[in-house]
Amino acid sequence: MSSRSPRGDPESRRVRVEEMRRADRTHERRRKITIGVVSAVIVAAGGVGIGYLVSASDSSEQRQATAISGGKTWQGLSRNHVTTDVSYPMPPPVGGDHHPVWQNCEGDVYDEPVSDENAVHALEHGAVWVTYTDKARAADVKALADRVAKTPYTLMSPYPGQASPTTLSAWGHQLSVNDASDARIAQFLERYVQGPQTPEPGAPCGGGKSS
Structure with missing residues (x-):
């Protein structure tokens, strides 16, 4: 009487494949979340920097353009x-x-x-x-x-x-x-x-x- 290894059982293989797929999906979701968070931080930082530069430039230009009253x-x-x-x-x-x-x-x-x-x-x-x-x-x-x-x-x-x-x-x-x-x-x-x-x-x- 022969016995099958659990690895050879079709049901066991199906379960194992499903577990692997779930693991892959979980890993992919984590990867996307990580990329999204990092990208958001970079964009936000860049936006703040650009916004600051634009604001600073605008303020400087406004100071130059604003005439002293009565001058x-x-x-x-x-x-x-x-x-x-x-x-x-x-x-x-x-x-x-x-x-x-x-x-x-x-x-x-x-x-x-x-x-x-x-x-x-x-x-x-x-x-x-x-x-x-x-x-x-x-x-x-x-x-x-x-x-x-x-x-x-x-x-x-x-x-x-x-x-x-x-x-x-x-x-x-x-x-x-x-x-x-x-x-x-x-x-x-x-x-x-x-x-x-x-x-x-x-x-x-x-x-x-x-x-």
């Missing part, structure tokens, strides 16, 4: 070096032809008016020029002088011919204010001291004209 802008200003007087269309000037020597702008505060042509060269180097008339309050003049003295790439001087008590000028940009407490002063300095408008970024502010 004026000029474009296409010439940049020739000249040794003659220049007739500028706006007082104080914000750009144009200028003297080969720049006005020192390392936080320099001048008690007397300075040459337009030298000051414009300082603007070309990325300086902000703070000017004022006798209509500006003495306390405001002192507060602005203290701020300028602590800020590289700035200069300050009287400017009798301007319309407002205080004016801030950068290359191609200008802002008029009535008093030193105006929050736009800090905005202007932050944006335009060595700002993106600078034709010659990194050029020196010392070693020029000192009076």
Whole structure:
């Protein structure tokens, strides 16, 4: 009488095959789940990164595009070096032809008016020029002088011919204010001291004209 091994029993083979199929299906499901989870993490991470970059870029562009309230802008200003007087269309000037020597702008505060042509060269180097008339309050003049003295790439001087008590000028940009407490002063300095408008970024502010 012969006996069959369980492996030879047709029923046993069917059961074993079914078990193998179930195992294969389970393994496949786990593999797909793992791939799905990993892919989701990668996509999510990539999406966050891309979203951050886009948001950061958008924010930067918005900051650049957002004008300071009340500010004026000029474009296409010439940049020739000249040794003659220049007739500028706006007082104080914000750009144009200028003297080969720049006005020192390392936080320099001048008690007397300075040459337009030298000051414009300082603007070309990325300086902000703070000017004022006798209509500006003495306390405001002192507060602005203290701020300028602590800020590289700035200069300050009287400017009798301007319309407002205080004016801030950068290359191609200008802002008029009535008093030193105006929050736009800090905005202007932050944006335009060595700002993106600078034709010659990194050029020196010392070693020029000192009076």
